[in-house]
Amino acid sequence: MNTLTLAWIGLPFFVGFSIYLIPKFAKYLAIFGALASAAYAFQLFAMPSAVTLQLLDNFSVTLLVDRLSGYFILTNALVTAAVIIYCWPTEKTAFFYAQILMVHGSLNAAFASSDFISLYVGLEVSGIAAFLLIAYPRTDRSIWVALRYLFISNTAMLFYLVGAVLVYKASNSFSFAGLGAAPPEATALIFMALLVKGGVFVSGLWLPLTHSESETPVSALLSGIVVKAGVYPLVRCALMVEEVAPIVQIFGVGAALMGVFYGLFEKDTKRLLAFSTVSQLGWILVAPEAAGFYALAHGLVKSALFLIAGSLPSRDFKVLRQKQINTKLWIALVVGSLSISGFPFLVGFGAKMLTLKNLTPPYAIAMNVAAVGTAILFAKFIFLPRGGEAKSKPGFWPAVLLLLGGLIAANAFDVQAYTLENMLKAIAIIGVGWLAYFLIFQRTAIKLPRMLEQFDHLVGFMSLISLLLFWMALPQ
């Protein structure tokens, strides 16, 4: 298993660089890279215990793969495969596929690492490759959005490096477990950077613009999996070091509520999906025990929804309400929306119930509110008029069917959630959400200011969030 793990980490990079040598086979090589990861993830689920690898000495790279990373790796593989299939009939160059594999490989490395430096390398490489994907159309706007993304993530990662060396100073190793012995400023700096990278709470306000202004397949990739690279280490630290778990949970609740709040007043489909990502990342953080399963559920559904939103006739809800959308497209949209709202028989239900089961009362109340909010957000999609005739792109259906099929098949991971009580609860949450949508939110025309999404404020908030984290991490 050790050799297999190392080969699996190296494979996407090897295949990705081979694409430059044989650009004719770019698509085939790319899909091969993604499928190999999926096979590895299933191998992980079959393993009885976690695999830990310590290369060389206790100063160097440590890797840890278990069921939690298995879920993230499987999500990564499925989302990447769906995006490649979506792009199959288009005229994308070999460069594009090579970058997709770079993102895929660096995320795999991030999901397997359990020390701060390997994680740093994984996050930075994924940031660079994501930058190249966002800037792929070469328009001024795409270049600015990509530059803004890279600038913010790199500034955060510089703080992260300072935090990492503080951990090293305290425990003479870079491993995650050293965080327990590290001073509070180390926790503050590292967590602030991961919150920025993962798009959580106020630090994540760079995310709506980046995810909504990218091309459809790139947004699916970014929202489906790239942001999870920032969330995974937070979850892993919360599981390894008991003292930091409450910090992670509080930020999870904050993100879940903030994302929903912003989303309620959003008039644009892709921005609404992006805000919903902010909220769902909070769901992943709030219950570290259930994080892997939730990440799988969210990754599949969000990339499917982004692909579908790219095929809708307009991005503006006002225009969409006047037009009829293709019935088949509408059915796909409803399946995705129901899953993310937590409707039974789709994986979102099992994930939500597992998360809620792992929470203590004050958190559970807040998360139930967030669940109702999510149902309101997606009622906006479900109650769009249907019956129109519109052709979809050739690669669209195979990709979306793969993701939606995954939504149903992934139920197998958690069959215990299907009790009568849980099902009634889920339906009640959705019912309350839809009622609120019809009574209040269908007609609201409030526009929230976007001031906090400006570049300078995003950078400034890094210092405020680190101060807040420092205060939270101080030993009581």
Place this chain on the structure above:
Amino acid sequence: MLEALVLATVFCGFFGIIFKKNLLMKIVCMDVMSTGVIAYYVVVASREGLLTPIISKGKNVVAYADPVPQAVILTAIVIGFSIQALMLVSVMKLARDNPTLESNEIEMNNTP
């Protein structure tokens, strides 16, 4: 003292990112900040000694510098350098339509 100076460099860079209006200057400020971070790793490495950590046949008990942070920061230098290069290329592209490179102007022109 050394540590304080290094951290002052980091903060100078950080505040430069916020307060400089020109996009190119912002990128240069980020480089200043990254210089500070790299220097901090070197300071941490030299806590217990300054000599090169090479095992020799003679006496081995010398105050040598910790090799781990130095090795680690090499990776970060390479990554930082490649990110700088990418950013400067995109600034060159942006400069064609926004010759003054004022970041809030560029932001206003390119945000929906």
